[in-house]
Amino acid sequence: MPKAGRLALAVFIFALAFGLGVWGVAAYLRIQPPNVNFTSGHRRGQPVDLTVQTVGSYGHGVHADWVSYLVKGPNGHWVHSTQWELPAHTRINVTVYQYDTGSPLRNQVWGLIRGTGGHSALLNGRRVRLLNSNVGNGVAHTFSVPALGVSVPLWGIAGNAPHQCAAAPCSLRFTHNVIKFSFYTTHPGQFRWQCFVPCAAGYLNGNGGPMDTLGYMAGFLKVI
Numbered sequence: 001m002p003k004a005g006r007l008a009l010a011v012f013i014f015a016l017a018f019g020l021g022v023w024g025v026a027a028y029l030r031i032q033p034p035n036v037n038f039t040s041g042h043r044r045g046q047p048v049d050l051t052v053q054t055v056g057s058y059g060h061g062v063h064a065d066w067v068s069y070l071v072k073g074p075n076g077h078w079v080h081s082t083q084w085e086l087p088a089h090t091r092i093n094v095t096v097y098q099y100d101t102g103s104p105l106r107n108q109v110w111g112l113i114r115g116t117g118g119h120s121a122l123l124n125g126r127r128v129r130l131l132n133s134n135v136g137n138g139v140a141h142t143f144s145v146p147a148l149g150v151s152v153p154l155w156g157i158a159g160n161a162p163h164q165c166a167a168a169p170c171s172l173r174f175t176h177n178v179i180k181f182s183f184y185t186t187h188p189g190q191f192r193w194q195c196f197v198p199c200a201a202g203y204l205n206g207n208g209g210p211m212d213t214l215g216y217m218a219g220f221l222k223v224i
């Protein structure tokens, strides 16, 4: 091969490797779910309303059958993200619309409601401190922020319930439970939160898949 040809080949291979590298980094960054900002326009001392939903199957894309959380952005639109920017030292009033079926907990400790106002939550308007997942529909997911000592079990809907939602975002006409509670953010920082029910069907012991993927059953409270 003439020298010019070899040089052209070397440049081509270098450019290809560089392009693949850039593409790989971009692909990695893209899998981060977007930050949903609840801090802009926030007045100190005012509570923040945070509305989320839990669904049995997200219903779109490569992981259409994965369980997932979604959040209602400040503009009222549902966002497929578990990374929420919240103001520090602020009361967060949470409403969860829970559309998934449940099961008995492997560890009954996760049936306890902890770290919330009154150490309790409202389940469809009824105040509860503990859910016994061995009776009724069981627990579908938990909302747990270990570093803040917050954990709330989310009661499942019946396995044979009518009008089950198959694709998110789910509207209120589908069968669901409403769980309300409040907690306080502390100092600024990143606080990991996740579900502690091994709810990833098809994965070893129900973990993996959506359980260890940001944007599905795990995320961060970005306290600012």
Ligand SMILES: [Cu+2]
Residues within 6 Å of the ligand: 067, 140, 141, 142, 195, 196, 197, 198, 199, 217
């Ligand atoms: Cu879960």
